[in-house]
Amino acid sequence: MYKILFNLVFRKMDPEKAHHLAFFWIRLAASIPGLKQLVALVLAPRHRSLRTTALGLDLPGPFGLGAGFDKDGIGIDGLSMLGFDFVEIGTVTGEPQPGNPAPRLFRLVDDRALINRMGFNNQGSARVAARLAKRPHTTSTPVIGVNIGKTKVVEEADATADYLKSTERLAPYADYLVVNVSSPNTPGLRNLQAVQVLGPLLWDVRKAADAAVAHHVPLLVKIAPDLADEDIDEIADMALQLGLDGIIATNTTIGRDGLREPAARIEEIGMGGLSGAPLADRSLEVLQRLRARTEGRLTLISVGGIETAEDAWQRILHGADLVQGYSAFVYQGPFWMRRVHKGLAARLRASGHRTVAEAVGTAKPR
Template sequence: MLYRLLFTLVLRRLDAEQAHHLSFRALRLLAAIPGVLPLMRRLFAPRDPALRTRVLGLDLPGPLGLAAGFDKDATAPDALAALGFGFVEIGTLTAQAQPGNPKPRLFRLIADRAIVNRMGFNNGGSAAAAQRLRARRGQPAVVGVNIGKTKTTPEAEAVGDYVTSAKLLAGVADYFVVNVSSPNTPGLRNLQAVDQLRPLLTGVRAALDEASSRRVPLLVKIAPDLSDEDVDAVADLALELGLDGIIATNTTIGRDGLATPAAEVEAAGAGGLSGAPLKDRSLVVLRRLRARVGDRLVLVAVGGIESAEDVWQRLRAGASLVQGYTGLIYGGPLWPRRIHRDLSRRLRASGYQSLDQVVATD
């Protein structure tokens, strides 16, 4: 209720990117106070042992994680995890620092509980983020790293660009994600084509193995706008190359069926749409992937996650983990705690003893 009031009276009146920076800065300042971070973990972390899960060789306190895009530069992954997320994915990071696209570049479609972004992978570069992640030392949060292509790197040199990031970040990532599905870097989605994706994923896998003494799990993140045939092709390639999983899905370039007035949607302009309108298509892609790969790959569901019931539906459809981003913007800082609390109740009411018993029961 308090956050809803704050959002209505203050945050929605601010530029969306400015509101993000103010909120995130406040969280970082709060977490920097001695004793506050462990207190937050005690208050907000998932507590039900039945929610604990082991995925990608990682022990997680709950299945809901924060998707890439919120903490692009790995400035406060542990503070974000302390809000109650089971894991945090930072990035998207690129081999070279870049400012991203011109502002304004982040817009709310409040009637649809959605966001349009054309941020353009604004970040300080993989080397700077690797330094921050190395300085974490002993923090318990599971942190994944999401990498993309530097905008100025020609498409023909994309593999080398990704490999540079992989080598820099291999030693500080609990898992690794290759992002070829953002609509905000020209030509990036072309890399989802199997003939271009194969050498890219092969190169990143080799770089991770060379740079780290342990095997870092590798996943690829795909767009909801792929045709069914292309979804199948990426799934088959992931199996062929021995990838660990697929994240489904990134934002969409579609604008169909929105409640927001057309003029407001048009004013927001180009970019990726996230939030509630993505729910149905992301679920369709997830189900198609599960039918194609079975339990041979870890599937991570993202897109339109707002409630514990959404998480439950994705688990039953075959996801081992679920991520949110826009749900946090509209739900507030207690949102991940509420999701895990309500999911625990749903689990108990259904007679299951653990999450593993729920996955792919549809």
């Protein structure tokens, strides 16, 4: 049904407008008393066997929505209604910003991929923090990750102060916090991945989060797939030395290899980060390298090219404590999480492992 709707309606729309329309309907459904529970019952039946613990958090399952879909934390309940086990909002910057000029989001349908150069369009950390502060906290409240990045107009030399501003405002409302230094769409941002810059930045963010909140807020860093293997090793070592809680791997890629989309259209689209199916192999490689380097001492969240339950299961077997998706949600629609959870539960039963956590990292390295 969704595939027909996608081909007849969404595929003919500007991708960003289609996103806003779909997100509006998700939020609307979640705001209607009774309808939210009914939709969740149909789309998101929970499998008790998938319950897991990571980052010190109890989660209904291992599969969350990656950052970028809900930049301002306006649809958390609706996304949880669709079955995501946790929702990462953002990227949120210190100051509000409109992002890059449109068009800035493009579909590569034959590749099951997206290219975006959104540029961290968001309402800013003060407004997002105020919104999160109003959310009720109950036993059924979704787990929320908050992804923070650098405001575009802030100079690279002043990046730390900008991150600290967001940390102080948002850490009190985050179940975990992510420092994003890997988007290709903010000039100079990826320069912050150099360990001599990244280490002090993360250390300062850790101190700011501890000062802002009485309890420990898990801190992770999100890295790019385009890093050299040696740089990945250095970041892993640094994360262990700093006592970081985890790493999210990976963000979008600037690469364009192996695409089915005609080269002329790829050139016409221009700059931006590529996500979706073409990222799967490299994302898995980075995960395996991180797992081997850290030996289970960090929480690893794998994202990039995960489309099916089998994809998610392979990431878990190769060392991912948690997994995330985004691009496949665009192409597969609201029943996606239902299919993934059903498939994961079946694979867990067949594996002989009692829990997801028990299965993590049990595959032999390729």
